[in-house]
Amino acid sequence: MKIGIIGLGLMGGSFALDIKSVYPKSRIFGSDISKINEERAIELGLIDKVIDLIEFNQMDLILVSIPVDKSIYVIPKILDIINKRTLVFDVGSTKDAICKSIKNHPRRGNFLASHPMAGTEFSGPDAAERGLYFNKTNIICEVDKTNLEIRDKALEIFRSLNMKVIYMDAKPHDIHVAYVSHLSHISSFMLGKTVIEKEKNEKNIFDLAGSGFESTVRLAKSSPQTWTPIFLQNKKNIVLAIEEYVLNLKSLKKIIEENDEANLSNVLNNTNRIKEILEKYNT
Amino acid sequence: MKIGIIGLGLMGGSFALDIKSVYPKSRIFGSDISKINEERAIELGLIDKVIDLIEFNQMDLILVSIPVDKSIYVIPKILDIINKRTLVFDVGSTKDAICKSIKNHPRRGNFLASHPMAGTEFSGPDAAERGLYFNKTNIICEVDKTNLEIRDKALEIFRSLNMKVIYMDAKPHDIHVAYVSHLSHISSFMLGKTVIEKEKNEKNIFDLAGSGFESTVRLAKSSPQTWTPIFLQNKKNIVLAIEEYVLNLKSLKKIIEENDEANLSNVLNNTNRIKEILEKYNT
Structure with a gap:
């Protein structure tokens, strides 16, 4: 062959x-x-x-x-x-x-x-x-x-x-990957950017980086040549995914600002479901 | 002892x-x-x-x-x-x-x-x-x-x-960990939440989950009993960190919406620096 x-x-x-x-x-x-x-x-x-x-x-x-x-x-x-x-x-x-x-x-x-x-x-x-x-x-x-x-x-x-x-x-594929793949890359790239920007003012911030930061920011090492065209080609779905992600972040921020312990604990508990979901799909 | x-x-x-x-x-x-x-x-x-x-x-x-x-x-x-x-x-x-x-x-x-x-x-x-x-x-x-x-x-x-x-x-410690640890957890929890919410409407989205999603969402499995009080106790710094993170996400969204390829590629390239930063601090 x-x-x-x-x-x-x-x-x-x-x-x-x-x-x-x-x-x-x-x-x-x-x-x-x-x-x-x-x-x-x-x-x-x-x-x-x-x-x-x-x-x-x-x-x-x-x-x-x-x-x-x-x-x-x-x-x-x-x-x-x-x-x-x-x-x-x-x-x-x-x-x-x-x-x-x-x-x-x-x-x-x-x-x-x-x-x-x-x-x-x-x-x-x-x-x-x-x-x-x-x-x-x-x-x-x-x-x-x-x-x-x-x-x-x-x-x-x-x-x-x-x-x-x-x-x-093809269309549902592009919607799905906007969430399970493209948004992961964007959240990781922007986490890296946010921490790098902070580091300009706060020296040695990376001394404190543990394995949690490393795994969450891993995808921010990905190739811009590969990902720039992906983000642009799947623009419509990715923009929606970012908007939903930002809404969730803002809502969590509000919960924290209001010291709403019960609700905060609830959101984290519900999201813990990701553990069983991933296990189920990995077997 | x-x-x-x-x-x-x-x-x-x-x-x-x-x-x-x-x-x-x-x-x-x-x-x-x-x-x-x-x-x-x-x-x-x-x-x-x-x-x-x-x-x-x-x-x-x-x-x-x-x-x-x-x-x-x-x-x-x-x-x-x-x-x-x-x-x-x-x-x-x-x-x-x-x-x-x-x-x-x-x-x-x-x-x-x-x-x-x-x-x-x-x-x-x-x-x-x-x-x-x-x-x-x-x-x-x-x-x-x-x-x-x-x-x-x-x-x-x-x-x-x-x-x-x-x-x-203690104060600079709490500022630094808001970025390199607590924000990683929040970005991961909210990524998990966003994808779980999407999954309610779009069946089998997790069939598509690859290793990229898994590593970015790993921290969303963390204990709510541990993390609820951390987020509340470090509220002031975490709220600021979320705000900076959201600004970066919104700015990226705008760049994508405007098809600004040069700028998008630039942002991803600059964030790739995280690779060298983490390597430096790991040795």
Whole structure:
């Protein structure tokens, strides 16, 4: 199997490692907008060979793992050159704009819109890690627009990585991830910003940072190249999510200001439910 | 050495385990407002014996590890009954109110106000874990109000646990932790609340939860009994911290609404600095 990967960062690089582990005979080809990333991907053994975009027409399977604002231009171009047996899929964190960009493409059926709930706060080829895709949830959108044969090929790949597949339309997908993924990143980025700003005036504030701060602020280390276009492409849903989040923060502030112990304790207790919810979904 | 622990939850129970590992000959006595916790602490081998509060007058070392709204009543009472060689210290997340509560106590010199930057999202005796205190930062407040001999005794204990000691006045301590600890908890609790509320209307949203959501929302599992009084006792600083956090969220929302890509990318890039800051403070 000839596998082509466009974008050799965290997601593309990790996919290269994982797919090679389950299909050891496959050959992996790659391309990246950055020459440095391409060289590094070879050095790290993520891919076998760097090729030009035009050469992706010879691939059996193509992963597009680039920022979502680039995907909407690159995916149609890739569909222009492939043959009818090639599976093209992406791993972008937004799905509506990407699905729209190829809505009427003659090769729409060769594309599978997917979003694996996998990642770390690191980026670039050096962030690639073996096992990133294994046992993760993969959301597939508008599956009925993908040809049956292509769909089966994709499902076989995901099964080989032991991924749990969920089907969803693109619009509800974008709403849901605005809350469980994008808002997490925004709350973390803004927590980091608030504390950094305070630190300008209050020396050594970070001496006090414990593991609680570290885990809450972890996502603020994420790549701006990846997340800027996600926040803009999912603007409508993210703006609503931020507004609901801010309302909750303001309401909590009021409860604290009013010394309303019973209500405060109540809100925290109700939110503790997240423990059981996450446990349930993790098993 | 006779060690007495008032409050046998995460912090008290873990201290029992850690202190026993460095002073294996010490005897550990404990008391908790909950009979169930006392029995569990015995079962788990955290403490050797349950005693009444009045019997703490025979201890060499007393740790008060109870919610901060209880500490301001219990610490003065404990100071009433101890002898002049006993060290009493606490692990509360706020320091100003606690220091004030014993400001004019004749045994003020026997008390050391401390705040180890250690903890997990779990609570109760079963949450006790070996090693929780080792290698952590410990903030000591108003050290000049603690007798020299008592101070040395405390420092020896902290040294045995390989803790890094930082000195700070109570008021700046409370300001700093409002940002690096309390705001992290609030941002996490409110993220959990916002997503749970959304889930009522949108089924199966948690199917999509990845590791990013999990780490950002981890602190929302924390004990309401511990955190309700912390938020209220540190009200003034926490309200300010929430206000700054909300301003940053609103400003980001505006940037997203206006499609201001350059500015958005800029904000995320600047906040990425948190990576180097945390690395610097972790080494």
